[in-house]
Amino acid sequence: MSNVVYLISGPNLDELGTREPAIYGATTLQQHVERFREGARRVGLGVTHVQSNFEGDLVEAIHQARLDDALAIVINAASLTHYSWSLRDALANFGGIKIEVHLSNPLAREDFRHVSTLAAVVDGSIAGFRELSYDLALAAVVARRDASASSATDPA
Ligand code: DQA
Secondary structure (H helix, E strand, O other): OOOOOEEEOOOHHHHHHOHHHHOOOOHHHHHHHHHHHHHHHHOOOEEEEEOOHHHHHHHHHHHHHHHOOOOEEEOOOOHHHOOOHHHHHHHOOOOOOOEEEEEOHHHOHHHHHOOOOOOOHHHHEEEEHHHHHHHHHHHHHHHHHHHHHHHOOOOO
């Protein structure tokens, strides 16, 4: 198991900063990634970030995380969250920690956002805390990592 977290960002997240700031805030994707990377560095983790507006690129990023034996995937699949069975299936075949993250709270928004194809195959979902959502996702990764490390060393 490597110490790398794959941070995966879906369609339109490259426009954060100018994209509907009343909903998503004014922070750019690059700023979110830098903050996540710095937080990860402090707990001994590296970050590989992939953003794409194309579903297949995101599927391949998940495959790559598996091939790299990554510790975790933190994924904001953006609108693909609500209809991508390909991302769901790719995540199902990744054995590490999986956290779904959203800046806004999709359940408090339009009906089409109330479904997540990913929810059933991830460890958990964090939504609605804007930039803090990424901090909380990282905290969840670390908590899961530490829990499995201590259960591995528990006397039988
Ligand atoms: C989002 C929520 C999705 O419904 C939306 O399509 C996005 C961003 C979020 O982070 O709040 O693009 O994933």
